[in-house]
Amino acid sequence: MTLKFRSPLILLLVASFLLLGIVEASAHSLSIALRSVPLIGWPFPISTLPDPVDERAPAIAYNSQDHEFLVVWENDRPFADNDIYAQRISVDGRLLSWFYVGEGSDPDVAYNPKHNDFLVVYSRLVATDIDVFGQRVNYTGPFGSEIIIANALDVDEIRPRLDINTHPSHDSYLVVWYEIDCAVVCYVNTRGQLVTGLDGAGPGGGNVLATERDIAVGTTDYHLLPDVAYNLNHNEFLVVFSRDPSLSGDLQALDLIGRRMTAAGVLLPEQIIDASSGAQEYAAVAAYRLNAATPYLVIYDDYWNDTDGDVRGYLLDFEGTPMTLVNVATASGHVELSPAIVSSEALGGYTVAWNEYFPGHGAWDVFARRVGNTGVMEDAFSVGWLTAASGCGGRYPAVGGGAPTALVAWTGSCFTTSDDIVGRLLGYQVHLPIIQR
Numbered sequence: 001m002t003l004k005f006r007s008p009l010i011l012l013l014v015a016s017f018l019l020l021g022i023v024e025a026s027a028h029s030l031s032i033a034l035r036s037v038p039l040i041g042w043p044f045p046i047s048t049l050p051d052p053v054d055e056r057a058p059a060i061a062y063n064s065q066d067h068e069f070l071v072v073w074e075n076d077r078p079f080a081d082n083d084i085y086a087q088r089i090s091v092d093g094r095l096l097s098w099f100y101v102g103e104g105s106d107p108d109v110a111y112n113p114k115h116n117d118f119l120v121v122y123s124r125l126v127a128t129d130i131d132v133f134g135q136r137v138n139y140t141g142p143f144g145s146e147i148i149i150a151n152a153l154d155v156d157e158i159r160p161r162l163d164i165n166t167h168p169s170h171d172s173y174l175v176v177w178y179e180i181d182c183a184v185v186c187y188v189n190t191r192g193q194l195v196t197g198l199d200g201a202g203p204g205g206g207n208v209l210a211t212e213r214d215i216a217v218g219t220t221d222y223h224l225l226p227d228v229a230y231n232l233n234h235n236e237f238l239v240v241f242s243r244d245p246s247l248s249g250d251l252q253a254l255d256l257i258g259r260r261m262t263a264a265g266v267l268l269p270e271q272i273i274d275a276s277s278g279a280q281e282y283a284a285v286a287a288y289r290l291n292a293a294t295p296y297l298v299i300y301d302d303y304w305n306d307t308d309g310d311v312r313g314y315l316l317d318f319e320g321t322p323m324t325l326v327n328v329a330t331a332s333g334h335v336e337l338s339p340a341i342v343s344s345e346a347l348g349g350y351t352v353a354w355n356e357y358f359p360g361h362g363a364w365d366v367f368a369r370r371v372g373n374t375g376v377m378e379d380a381f382s383v384g385w386l387t388a389a390s391g392c393g394g395r396y397p398a399v400g401g402g403a404p405t406a407l408v409a410w411t412g413s414c415f416t417t418s419d420d421i422v423g424r425l426l427g428y429q430v431h432l433p434i435i436q437r
Contacts, residue, residue, distance in 0.1 A: 040405065040425040043384060043392050043414055046071055046087050046095070047421040052078050054419040058409040060342075060400025061111040061118055066139070067091050069400055069407045072107045072120050073421045084122050088139060091405045093425050099141035104133060110164045112197050114171055119195065121149065121160040121175050130156040132177050134207070136199055144199040147207045149175050150191065156180040157191075163230045163237065164197070170263050171197035172209055174237045178224040190215040190223040190241045194265055210265050215239050216257070217270050223257070229287040231295050231318065237261045238320055240273065240283045240298050256280040256300055258320035271320040274312075278303030286343040286350055291373040294323050297350050299339040308335045311354045315375050324375045329367065334358040336367075338395065344402025349373045351406045351426065353383065353397040363393040366410045368426065383408050383424050394422060 047055050054076040061070050069089045076082050081103045088096035104122030111118050117138040123130050134147035150157040160177040176192040194209040196202045202209050216223035222244035230237050239261065242254040255275040260268040274280045283300035299313035311329040314322040329336035335357040343350050349372040357364050369380040384392045394412030401407050406426040411419050
């Protein structure tokens with residue numbers, strides 16, 4: 001049988017699968033099955049600056065036109081302002097180019113297919129408080145002016161996250177963050193801002209589409225650690241965040257809340273996702289529009305079942321109501337934290353990653369697994385190489401892409417003694433039948 005591939009990407013992946021010995025033959029089937037294979041190659045360095053610089057807080061977006069990843073991260077420089085850098089990576093793991101984004105911390109990034117560029121958001125200390133900024137970048141680096149997204153006086157605006165509206169009639173991102181305001185009595189609130197996809201396309205030539213708005217109901221509570229996902233079926237965003245129901249700043253008793261926002265910025269009612277005992281925090285959410293019944297999966301740190309920490313999740317219906325509990329990582333005695341998630345319509349679900357500490361190795365490692373759009377999970381696997389003789393642990397993973405490859409990036413001291421940004425590709429197994437004559 002002669003196989004013809006019009007796409008160099010497909011040819012490359014099939015060649016990789018052949019080298020890995022994962023193409024199987026069948027004399028009785030003409031179908032092509034698609035199922036996950038955990039890993040491609042070994043962990044590789046994305047950025048390895050020497051001591052005393054630590055690199056942390058990676059985030060990933062996938063460029064669906066050029067078939068490459070953009071990884072952004074924070075360089076923590078002692079006695080200097082922290083910086084945001086970016087690295088382009090091909091779907092076969094080659095480092096293509098890197099560039100400086102700007103001064104800041106804790107970045108996030110989203111890809112805009114309408115303009116084939118990205119928006120990177122981050123926080124930065126300005127004078128006496130922390131503000132949120134954005135910078136558009138393409139494959140050559142930053143372009144246009146830095147965007148001021150949130151800069152209230154004497155208020156700290158922290159840990160921005162974003163997603164993009166991909167509807168044909170819209171061109172905008174929703175950026176969310178949490179802020180700490182201690183002007184009178186300290187409170188923590190989750191807020192959001194719609195940002196234009198095209199530089200200067202907002203009202204009066206600006207980059208924001210409307211005034212900031214409180215995402216959470218009630219500005220005297222503690223609402224923190226938000227994330228956001230866009231649902232194309234309903235042309236709206238879902239924001240998830242943690243809330244202290246005691247109103248006392250008790251971070252050991254956080255509930256998980258969701259709230260939808262329409263493309264026009266109209267906020268819909270709040271929905272409790274998980275109010276079980278213990279803390280539910282550091283949520284990550286993704287949308288899978290081909291499952292109309294439960295188009296969202298939110299995963300989060302959970303201390304309800306295991307005081308060491310688990311990663312659990314819920315499939316949510318289109319209103320954000322929890323429908324199906326998904327126990328992503330709940331091994332007794334293991335510390336499982338810091339989940340990340342990306343959806344893949346081509347492969348019918350999600351890829352999730354988290355970091356885990358367990359007695360067998362006495363070190364942190366990054367794990368991942370695929371979760372189907374109905375909540376069925378495949379086996380979890382180590383993304384690091386703690387089972388190898390050299391050992392390579394890691395923490396705080398990010399995951400991007402989805403098909404035909406995904407990329408996991410994390411903070412780890414695998415290649416130098418300082419904290420570096422490390423990556424590893426995840427692939428998907430294709431069974432190509434061979435007809436016997």
